Amino acid sequence: MLNMIKKIVTTGIVTEKYKAPKDDELETLGIEIKRRIDKKFSGSIAIRQVDAGSCNGCELEIHALNNPFYDVERFGIHFVASPRHADVLLVTGPVSRHMQTALLRTYDATPNPKWVVAVGDCAVCGGEFGQSYASCGAVSNVIPVDVTISGCPPTPLALMKGLLGLIDSR
Amino acid sequence: MNWTTDFLNQLIDVGISLDRRDAINRVSTTAVWQIEDKHWQQFAITALVENLRWVAGWAEQADEQFMVNACFEKNGVYVVLRTVINAVKPELPTQATVYPAANRSERHTQDMFGIKFMGHPDNRRWTRHQAWDKHQYPLRKDFPAQGSPVEITPPDMHYDFIKGHGAGVYEIPVGPVHAGIIEPGHFRFLAVGELILNLEERLGYVHKGIEKIAEGRTPESLARLAGRVSGDSTVAHCWAACMAMEQAADVIVPNRAAFIRGIVAERERIANHLGDMGAICNDVAFTFAQMQFTRLRERWLRTNATVFGHRLLMDVIVPAGVRCDVSPVACELLKQDIAWLKKELSEIIPSIDLNSSLEDRLYTAGYLSPEIAAAFGTVGYVGRASGQDFDVRRDAVYPPYNQFTFKVAVEDQGDIASRFWVRHKEIMASLKLISQFIEQLPEGDISTPWITPVIDSEGLGIVDGFRGEIISYVRFAAHNKIARFYPRDPSILNWPALEKLVLNNIVPDFPVCNKSLNGSYSGNDL
Numbered sequence: 001m002l003n004m005i006k007k008i009v010t011t012g013i014v015t016e017k018y019k020a021p022k023d024d025e026l027e028t029l030g031i032e033i034k035r036r037i038d039k040k041f042s043g044s045i046a047i048r049q050v051d052a053g054s055c056n057g058c059e060l061e062i063h064a065l066n067n068p069f070y071d072v073e074r075f076g077i078h079f080v081a082s083p084r085h086a087d088v089l090l091v092t093g094p095v096s097r098h099m100q101t102a103l104l105r106t107y108d109a110t111p112n113p114k115w116v117v118a119v120g121d122c123a124v125c126g127g128e129f130g131q132s133y134a135s136c137g138a139v140s141n142v143i144p145v146d147v148t149i150s151g152c153p154p155t156p157l158a159l160m161k162g163l164l165g166l167i168d169s170r
Numbered sequence: 171m172n173w174t175t176d177f178l179n180q181l182i183d184v185g186i187s188l189d190r191r192d193a194i195n196r197v198s199t200t201a202v203w204q205i206e207d208k209h210w211q212q213f214a215i216t217a218l219v220e221n222l223r224w225v226a227g228w229a230e231q232a233d234e235q236f237m238v239n240a241c242f243e244k245n246g247v248y249v250v251l252r253t254v255i256n257a258v259k260p261e262l263p264t265q266a267t268v269y270p271a272a273n274r275s276e277r278h279t280q281d282m283f284g285i286k287f288m289g290h291p292d293n294r295r296w297t298r299h300q301a302w303d304k305h306q307y308p309l310r311k312d313f314p315a316q317g318s319p320v321e322i323t324p325p326d327m328h329y330d331f332i333k334g335h336g337a338g339v340y341e342i343p344v345g346p347v348h349a350g351i352i353e354p355g356h357f358r359f360l361a362v363g364e365l366i367l368n369l370e371e372r373l374g375y376v377h378k379g380i381e382k383i384a385e386g387r388t389p390e391s392l393a394r395l396a397g398r399v400s401g402d403s404t405v406a407h408c409w410a411a412c413m414a415m416e417q418a419a420d421v422i423v424p425n426r427a428a429f430i431r432g433i434v435a436e437r438e439r440i441a442n443h444l445g446d447m448g449a450i451c452n453d454v455a456f457t458f459a460q461m462q463f464t465r466l467r468e469r470w471l472r473t474n475a476t477v478f479g480h481r482l483l484m485d486v487i488v489p490a491g492v493r494c495d496v497s498p499v500a501c502e503l504l505k506q507d508i509a510w511l512k513k514e515l516s517e518i519i520p521s522i523d524l525n526s527s528l529e530d531r532l533y534t535a536g537y538l539s540p541e542i543a544a545a546f547g548t549v550g551y552v553g554r555a556s557g558q559d560f561d562v563r564r565d566a567v568y569p570p571y572n573q574f575t576f577k578v579a580v581e582d583q584g585d586i587a588s589r590f591w592v593r594h595k596e597i598m599a600s601l602k603l604i605s606q607f608i609e610q611l612p613e614g615d616i617s618t619p620w621i622t623p624v625i626d627s628e629g630l631g632i633v634d635g636f637r638g639e640i641i642s643y644v645r646f647a648a649h650n651k652i653a654r655f656y657p658r659d660p661s662i663l664n665w666p667a668l669e670k671l672v673l674n675n676i677v678p679d680f681p682v683c684n685k686s687l688n689g690s691y692s693g694n695d696l
Contacts, residue, residue, distance in 0.1 A: 001521075003517075003521040004525075007521060011465070049350075050347055051351075051352065051353045051354050051376070052354070053354075053378055054401070054692065055398040055399065055401040055404075055692045056353055056401040056690060056691070056692050057398070057401025057404065057484070058401070059352065059353065059401070060401060060402060061482075063351055063445070064471075067464035067465060067467070067468050068464065068465050069465070069468050081350070082349070096301075096375065096377055097299075097319055097323040098299040098300075098301055098323065098326070098377055099375050100322060100323045101324060101325040102325070102354065104322070127398075129379070129398075130383070132315050132316060132379045132382065132383055133302055133314075133316060133317020133318075133382070134301055134317070134377050135378050135379060152398075152484065153482065155475075
């Protein structure tokens, strides 16, 4: 127990500071925001992550958002276990045809108003997999998309800027 | 002296005649044995008696015929068994009644090629859900890569799950969309009270047609695709595919490139093990470890980005070499990273080792017996925590590992704790390996010119990823184009073990059982 406390104290706080990104910064990061979250929402958004066919690379970087360096919860962004609790769907992968109905149902189960963020090259444009007998390609081929964050996979920094851009509180 | 000579004599004794090719190509030592289709099962029976491990199964179409392959291994010596069957009425006796590991693989081949495995114990579809018709087979040559999909693919409603009867038995359906940030798949539990009576996995949700869209690609393009079979094993899959292509093309990678491949592969192993160890602790609500390990992982990934230009090391390995060199400054940085991680672990590990709440949850939970681990041919930390003393890096060596020795972590405790500690031991071994790679990094080129392989040349890449052995089969068509690509992720062998190790555990312990195995859904579904 003492070891643990000692380690916690000596580690200190590693969380890094981030400013809300400017529009041109979003552009250079390959982030496109078509619609922003209503001002009334700002300060707290609940995210339901849906892997609709990714290779799991994007999931690793989304996980990193919760590590102590990024600690995305301090911006009021938290991940929830059910689409019924969510404001935002964070969708990765080209949408595999086997996941198409599951994604549509998840979208339907999310209460209005809702926003969809497509994460990673596959979700944005089909990426390495494109469209085929097994893949619908981009998320926008299946459900409406409000924000796209490119990258293979996008870095946690790009993910955070994209999410902060979405909840722009200006 | 390897086992094949004796084994060949035994095959003669049971009346199996075979056509022998001593190696699949000029570089590899893997032999190809071609037998008649009627002996397919008898071969498996003889192989099981001799304790051969079933490794992988795949098929391919050649005009009016199908070529079916199964790969076996013993003491690090691999053999590809092959038979040719007529495409008009493609049938083959099953090996799944002999080797349970062949079960899902044969069902995959059945769904993708329409090859019927006679006497198969489970005739349900596996990879096919509803995206294509029962009488369509995506990997046949006459099936277009675009297929003929309907506007909205219907859900796969009528899969015949095993039913439980009797008072107090109830079903819990979970997925495909899970409650965390994880990949999709379906689990069907039969439970009595909190106790798991049976678990059935239904995967295939992230089937992206990787094998089909690989056809016709160039080597560079296939390497990129292979790096996305399973994102967490991007280095290992890419390496396996490149190794297979390099064998086929008769290209020898410069030694410096092999060392850099070794460095990135071991860095990938460490990053994933750090993530898993944190996540296992998190699944039993021990967040101290989760926070510490994710912190270590993040710093480790940042060094990846600084030195190799990508946090997860995607596309660092390319056919015939590596994309980026390691400068002396970068070597210094990598060395500092090793010293730093060793120090951090020396502070964190004792607090975890002495923690009674962790002991309560992790010891004896999710027990996988060495017998079951062997029967399913499990690999990596899942196998090694259950007494399976096998590591491709030691037993079927490839550069740079042929120039070093290291200790393979093996335990026979078989529980979640054991899978946790095997990961820790592997991190320590990998740290030592990376130091040695950097210390002895040879001078020279980091890539060599590509040679267009002759038509029909094939290769079998075998490497050890963080989950264990990865097999990658490649055959070339004319003009440097890929004719067939089959990657076998370690998850394909490990997933069935999850159904066994959760039995008699309580439902709330399923997440930690699952995390301790950490199968890749994408690598399984292709």
